[in-house]
Amino acid sequence: MSRQGTPWLQPSADDQPTHRAGAPQPASPAPQPSAAFHPSPQSQPSAQQPAQYPSPSQPQQYPGQPMAPQVAPTGPDGKKVIATLPPLDETETLLDISEATGQPRRHPVMLLGAGLLYAASAVVAVAFGKFWWDAINITNFHASARLLTWTEPRPGSWQSVVWVCVLALVAAAVVAAPAITAMQAWNGHRWSRIASVVSVVISLLTILLNNWALPAIALVAAGTAVLWLRPVSGYFDRWAAFRAEEPRHPKHFEKVTYGRLPRYAGE
Structure with a gap:
């Protein structure tokens, strides 16, 4: 039996072909790397796929975290628009300043009281003129x-x-007396109420004159009662607020201490 017919016999070293010295050696095939070092394309991650991150325009909210800031609104020209609150409703001012005088408006009730006081002064002035005219005639001097x-x-x-x-x-x-009281009430002085009471007492002296002066007592008393009404109190309050000075904070420019205060220097 020949060696070629025996598959389990391996050729010996003598059976290998010999090469002459100086003959070119055949190129050996390049070694193929093992498949273990080259994973399949399906198992490799694609380098072209970007990482998935949340979009800046749609911030994600997580439990327990504060709300993300909102994007500022923009106008038609693409510029940012500053958000503002609507204007407040106009409210009635406490002072109610008159545009003509620049002072608090005169209340009609106060005007009524001042008018009665002025009327009392006018009545007494007319009554004194009547007395003076009668006293010129000796026959009517005592009357x-x-x-x-x-x-x-x-x-x-x-x-x-x-x-x-x-x-x-x-x-x-x-x-x-009534004229000064009416003038001070016009100017918004609260003490004009006390002056009106004094005017009532002084008006009783008209009894020493003639009958023409007696209506002044009733006029002064009526004007005094009007000045003590509640609407006039509000009028005086507006004038008090109008005259009130702005709060001034004291400024001390002497003995200015820089650094630690003296009472803490020893600590």
């Missing part, structure tokens, strides 16, 4: 005023001069 009727001085004597001067002072006081 011109109650004070002269009670005292009955001799016309032209020093006593008559004294009593006439007293009547002039009484008329001046009764005319001035």
Whole structure:
């Protein structure tokens, strides 16, 4: 049996072909790497696929985290629009300043009270003029005023001069008191209420004059009652707020201490 017919016999070294010295050696095939080092294309991650991240325009919210800031709105031209609140409703100001005078508006109730006081002053002024006209005539001298009727001085004597001067002072006081009170109420001074009460007391002196002066007592009393009403109180409050000065914080420029205060320097 020949060797070629025996498959389990391996050729020996003598059976291998020999090559002559200097003959070119056949090129051996390049070694093929093992398949274990080359994974299949299906198992390799694609380098062209980008990582999936959340879009900036749609921030994701996670439980327990604060709300992400919203993107500022933009206008038609692409510029950012500043968000603003709607304007507040106009409210009635406390002072109610008049555009004509620049001062708080005069309340109609206060105007009524001041008008009554001015009317009382006018009545007394007219009554004193009537007394003076009657006193010129000697026959009507004692009847011109109650004070002269009670005292009955001799016309032209020093006593008559004294009593006439007293009547002039009484008329001046009764005319001035209501007029000053009305003026101060017009200017918004609260103490005009106290002055109105004093004017009522002074108006009682008109009894020393004639009957023409008596209506002044009722006018002063009515004007005083009007000034004590509630609407006039609000009018005085507006004037008080109008005159109130702005709060001024004291500024001390002496002994300015920099650094630690002296009471803490020893610590």
